[in-house]
Amino acid sequence: MSGKIRGGLRARKQAICRKAQRRHINFYERCAHWSFDRSESTTPIHWHRERWVLAGTALMVTLLSGFIMPAWATAMKPAPTAEAHTLLPLPLPKLPAVNPAVSTVDDWQVVRVQPGQTLSDIFSGRGLSLTDLQKVMDAAGDAKSALHNIHPGQEFDFLLGPGGSLRGFRFDKDQANRAIVRLDGPQPTLALQPRDMDVREEVAHGVIRSSLYAAGDQAGLSALMVGKLADLFKYDIDFVQDLREGDSFTVIYDDIYRDGARYGEGDIVAAEFVNQGKRYTAYRFKKEDGSYGWFSEDGRPLQKSFLRIPVDFTRISSTFTAARMHPILGRMRAHKGVDYAAPMGTPIHAAGDGVIKYRGWERGYGNFVLIQHSKDISTAYGHMSRFAAGERVGQHVKQGQIIGYVGMTGLATGPHLHYEFRVDGVQRNPQTVTLPKPEPLPAAQMAKFKATVVKPELARLEQIDQRIKLARSNTPNTDN
Template sequence: MPISWRREHWILASVAVALTIVAGLVMPTWANAMRHDELPPVTTVSIPLPPLTSDAIHAADGAEAGLVQAGMMPGMGEDPWTVVTVRPGQSLADIFHEHGLSPTCLQRVVDAKVDNGAFRRIHPGDEFAFKRADGRLSTLRFDRDDHTRVVLTLDEKEVHTEIVERALERRVHVAHGVIRSSLFEAGDQAGMSDSMTLKLAQAFGYDIDFAQDLRVGDSFTVIYNDVYREGERLRDGEILGATFINAGQRYTAFRYETADGTVSFYNEEGRPLRTSFLRTPVEFTRISSRFSAGRMHPVLGKMRAHKGVDYAAPSGTPIYAAGDGKVEFRGQKSGFGNVVILQHAGRYSTLYGHMSRFAAGLSNGQRVRQGQLIGYVGATGLATGPHLHYEFRLDGAHRDPLSVTLPKPEPLPASELAKFRGVTQPMLAQLKMLEDTRLASASK
């Protein structure tokens, strides 16, 4: 026992000494940390404020509006703005009811006839903002378009209108990408949005099959713009000019608006990239029957010429006009079921058979543009399954749509060509310079 007792005391004594040493080290530091130095005296000086100018008032109003929209501005006699984003299926009446605004108030807004169509044509994602005074609607604002805001102010007697023009800015960017795994990955690496990359693919879609022709090492250089409003990015703009090197071949595309307002892409020589006809007017899963002088008809069970190409596709797949033209026939024909026949300029016509239904509003005599929706894949008429029967005719004679030599689009006329070159030559020089710079850096 005595020996065991002495050992315990020695241990306790050692612990006590250690704690004393630690406390001696920590306490001065803690004391310094908790010490409050005497602060120097503070002198308050009255400085007269400069007079408030109208520009300063407008700037303050704008800052307040921003705080109000963000929910950061305390109420000062009236409620802050309530911003409402339109949901699918909503009408303005639904929004007024949801936010406790009376039908009488809605009627006053509609009767103002400032932009009555805007109230009937609201879309999901549109925004309306309300401000109340004494519990009643005092102000309603909405954006008529990207650069026009309408503000309605309601008093007891009438509705006052203010149209506010909001300046748009287009900021131009230049990007370069190299295909490593996919076009969208290259676009992302180049700082482009997916939608802008898709626009790039659409510009070159007549020359390059991006599903089959893309190769590792292919590259693109592009000039495009984004749309800004009041310093904030609003949306994607447009491809202005681009080059694409695919399998060693160089393609160019420049966006150009002609004197009649038509916007298309042209190569550097002024020839449209858009072909006169789409080779295939539907996204198909497989070719179920080719053009032939004689085949066994799957329904009739006898040999008949097959004067078109059958593209198998799920029922309801969109069908597009192969080229610009006029609807010569829309209706039903024996064997074809629901069919559309388009007459194109000059000597060409196309036929689209077995549709499940026609595009809304499509009628005989109507003008259509290449790529315009005209109907949907089906199995009407003599058909064993859903597919598009597509025929291509030259001077009334049937040609194989898969091998027929399609007419080249007409180049820009001489009167437009000079203007086109004036617009595109600076961009072409910039694209070539960037291409050369990239190639030089890649070869080092």
């Protein structure tokens, strides 16, 4: 009975297999050659598409396991325990209380004076009234004298509050001090703040090619410094007629720095001018009275007793001569002075210290001034358009003081100054007359001048000359 049952089961299994084979006939046809039998009679495995699929699947599973397992292991780690810290209180210094309503830095607004502006114009330009200006003037005290004559380029600082109200005003009392007016307290206050002043010496050398100002510009000098150089030597050199190409100059001068920024030119310390082969020198020296003067190497003041030319002229229209055809009278007559043509209204200066002996109308001369300088020397000035205000006969005048203005009154065909130099009442040629030399320094000052000024500054000038000559000798000649 059991044998029948086992036979029936086998028959049933075989029937199921045949049914599965018929249903999956395509699969069995493709895979019939697969075998794991390694007997010699078995045909070797060939890598068909199915084998490549199985191998790729196995490789992918292996790679995924390599990534997933470490990540899983990391995730399973317990979270690290935070390290405990203990805070200890430390005493700190107390800071001063700060009022947030008060600004620690004042916001000063700088205004630069433009040509033609007045102080009231500047105040109104900031939205301020004349009352504000008067408050500043009242609070400035003695410093307000610096506000009476302002000039282009000068700076004023304004401190404005809410609504544009004036809280402070700053200005230069003088070169070395700043005045600060504050109006934001119970009462206006004035404080003077010293400026950090620094003087640095500079050196310049120039050679005349066309004009003194062109040579000065090429040497790095400002027009103001060139003017100072010309003023030093104007008593010895006529820069209109005497200047020649090849003339040269060397200048040692001060440059002034204020609060670290260049402020402007100072004075000339020492200078040398070679004109037509003749050498002139100038040295600054502090005199016994505390004032400074400029002296030549022999200790004589550069400022001579007389100006050679007392007016800034454009040309000489008539020279000193014994016979000249008079342009109005039409006949030959002596011309016992020099005519300096200049624009109408040009200032005329006193040639030297003296006393006005005559001031009025003189036949042929028009408006005329006569100045007595000493017992035997006098100077005369004719054809003025008008006299300087406030001068009268008997009044003492200083050299360079304005005594009148160029015109063409009297017998004149154009605006000019007729200038005469008289010795014992006799006219001499102003261009060639020997002018009296000024007195040299007293003996004690002369010794100090020679030792402390001339010796060191002369050595510096000679050093500069040697460097210039060496530089010229090393410069190749390109004229050929």
